[in-house]
Amino acid sequence: MLLSEPPVLGTNAPNNRLDEANLNVPLAGLLKSHPETAFDYLEFRFITAGMSAQMAAERASEKERARITQAYQDLVVAPESADPKVQHDSDREFHLSIYAASHNAVMEHVMRNIFVMLHQDVFYDRERFHARAGVRELLLRQHKAIYDAVMAREPERARRAAENHILYIRDTLQESRLAEQRAEVARRRTGRASLVQMTDLEG
Amino acid sequence: MDERVEKDRIRPAKLADAIAAHLESLILEGSLRPGDRLLAERDLAHKLDVSRPSLREALDLLEQRGLLHSGRGGTYVSRLLGEGFSAPLLDMLEKNEHSSTYDYLEFRGAVEGTAAYFAALRASETDREMVHAHFIAMEAAHADTATDIASDPGREADADSAFHLSIYEASHNLMMLHVMGGLSDVLHRDVLYNRGKLYTRKGVRALLLEQHRAVHDAIMSGDAEAARAAAEAHVAFTKAALHEIDKSDSRLEKSLRRIVFNSPDDGSMPENMQLAVADADLPRDRN
Numbered sequence: 156m157l158l159s160e161p162p163v164l165g166t167n168a169p170n171n172r173l174d175e176a177n178l179n180v181p182l183a184g185l186l187k188s189h190p191e192t193a194f195d196y197l198e199f200r201f202i203t204a205g206m207s208a209q210m211a212a213e214r215a216s217e218k219e220r221a222r223i224t225q226a227y228q229d230l231v232v233a234p235e236s237a238d239p240k241v242q243h244d245s246d247r248e249f250h251l252s253i254y255a256a257s258h259n260a261v262m263e264h265v266m267r268n269i270f271v272m273l274h275q276d277v278f279y280d281r282e283r284f285h286a287r288a289g290v291r292e293l294l295l296r297q298h299k300a301i302y303d304a305v306m307a308r309e310p311e312r313a314r315r316a317a318e319n320h321i322l323y324i325r326d327t328l329q330e331s332r333l334a335e336q337r338a339e340v341a342r343r344r345t346g347r348a349s350l351v352q353m354t355d356l357e358g
Numbered sequence: 359m360d361e362r363v364e365k366d367r368i369r370p371a372k373l374a375d376a377i378a379a380h381l382e383s384l385i386l387e388g389s390l391r392p393g394d395r396l397l398a399e400r401d402l403a404h405k406l407d408v409s410r411p412s413l414r415e416a417l418d419l420l421e422q423r424g425l426l427h428s429g430r431g432g433t434y435v436s437r438l439l440g441e442g443f444s445a446p447l448l449d450m451l452e453k454n455e456h457s458s459t460y461d462y463l464e465f466r467g468a469v470e471g472t473a474a475y476f477a478a479l480r481a482s483e484t485d486r487e488m489v490h491a492h493f494i495a496m497e498a499a500h501a502d503t504a505t506d507i508a509s510d511p512g513r514e515a516d517a518d519s520a521f522h523l524s525i526y527e528a529s530h531n532l533m534m535l536h537v538m539g540g541l542s543d544v545l546h547r548d549v550l551y552n553r554g555k556l557y558t559r560k561g562v563r564a565l566l567l568e569q570h571r572a573v574h575d576a577i578m579s580g581d582a583e584a585a586r587a588a589a590e591a592h593v594a595f596t597k598a599a600l601h602e603i604d605k606s607d608s609r610l611e612k613s614l615r616r617i618v619f620n621s622p623d624d625g626s627m628p629e630n631m632q633l634a635v636a637d638a639d640l641p642r643d644r645n
Contacts, residue, residue, distance in 0.1 A: 180439055180442065181423060181424035181438050181439075181440065182438035182439055184423050184424070186532075186533075188382065189383075189386055192386075192533065195531045195532045195533040198472075198476075198533070199469070199533040199537065202468055202469055202472050203465075203468075206465075259464055260454075260457070260458060261450070261458060261461040261462045261464075261465045261541070261545075262461065262464075262465040264446060264447060265465070265537060265541065268439070
């Protein structure tokens with residue numbers, strides 16, 4: 156990242172060291188084996204996303220605004236890449252650039268750690284999530300709303316835009332989990348024949 | 359067809375896996391906490407009514423997953439966020455004591471307001487009993503410190519941490535519980551006691567207790583908005599108080615009155631105290 160700020164307050168871990176740094180967080184495994192905790196994560200992120208967008212709108216320096224802009228532009232062109240990793244990385248960099256511009260080193264550190272988990276699909280399978288119809292476009296629109304408000308230095312609007320983004324992810328995740336359960340039930344029904352006497356099925 | 363038949367097969371769960379899953383759930387929900395030492399293998403096997411070999415296998419499994427570790431005298435529940443989480447935080451605090459402290463409190467203010475909000479909405483009868491018990495313990499520690507019976511402000515600071523943890527538990531958000539609990543493990547005592555010396559100051563302690571009481575009362579009565587406001591005001595006050603301590607030790611008393619009452623001191627506690635504290639505008643100490 157060419158435009159990245161010098162690390163704020165001694166959080167010296169450059170972006171590319173992020174993944175190795177926390178591979179062994181025991182909490183990650185724990186949360187992953189309990190999928191319902193994804194909603195706890197989203198409830199938590201609702202707070203930090205809103206707060207960081209608001210603070211970034213208030214506090215971002217010129218350099219930080221340039222980093223956010225670069226991240227946003229990368230995010231916009233990311234869907235052209237066939238590689239899902241490019242899309243996921245650009246999403247992370249966009250959000251991290253806002254956390255960095257919020258000038259709260261403790262929150263930034265916490266969220267960096269949580270993003271590592273997000274990118275290990277601890278909370279949900281992001282590829283399947285993004286593959287749902289319409290999701291990509293709506294996410295992009297939400298990212299644009301956050302970006303526009305932060306750049307316009309409108310803290311309240313930025314906070315609401317970030318909160319809406321998380322609410323949308325929550326609702327969509329809820330729906331997609333229900334849809335998967337229904338699909339599972341439907342599949343089992345078609346398998347009915349495998350457990351009953353074929354001859355009884357005739358009638 | 360074959361695939362579906364495959365799915366119909368039932369296999370009994372291995373006992374060791376079932377034990378591991380059970381202990382794992384207890385760790386996830388916070389019934390077993392980081393640092394807890396488990397019963398000796400024989401006693402634990404007896405308690406869970408399982409064979410020792412199965413238990414040992416389950417413990418090994420959880421150790422491999424980093425949830426347990428063997429230490430002096432037994433098996434302990436591990437810290438869930440690991441070194442990669444806590445080491446940089448301590449490093450930060452070492453290098454930028456003031457700004458890290460304010461960052462911690464600013465962050466906590468937002469999260470804890472929401473935790474108190476959810477606690478007021480979601481707390482079960484048991485949760486309420488726990489929050490209440492921790493408040494009573496804090497009150498007792500406060501009284502003892504005040505009368506010099508057992509003058510250990512550290513005890514009151516620890517009761518403070520325990521009270522806040524019980525609120526995270528009552529919020530029933532496991533992400534908040536583990537992340538903020540992990541953060542508090544690293545920073546709380548350090549910030550409030552060792553560095554800030556907040557709890558060694560008589561006037562401050564009394565004000566903190568009243569703020570805790572406001573949070574407690576709102577959660578007990580199920581008033582979510584009041585709980586949020588009280589928790590936010592409490593953390594904002596802590597931040598403001600630490601700032602005053604940093605600025606000048608000798609002028610503390612006077613300054614605190616100014617922050618809290620925002621008006622000449624007539625000895626009463628005005629209704630709008632929380633708002634006055636929340637509005638206290640602090641210059642950010644950033645290098």
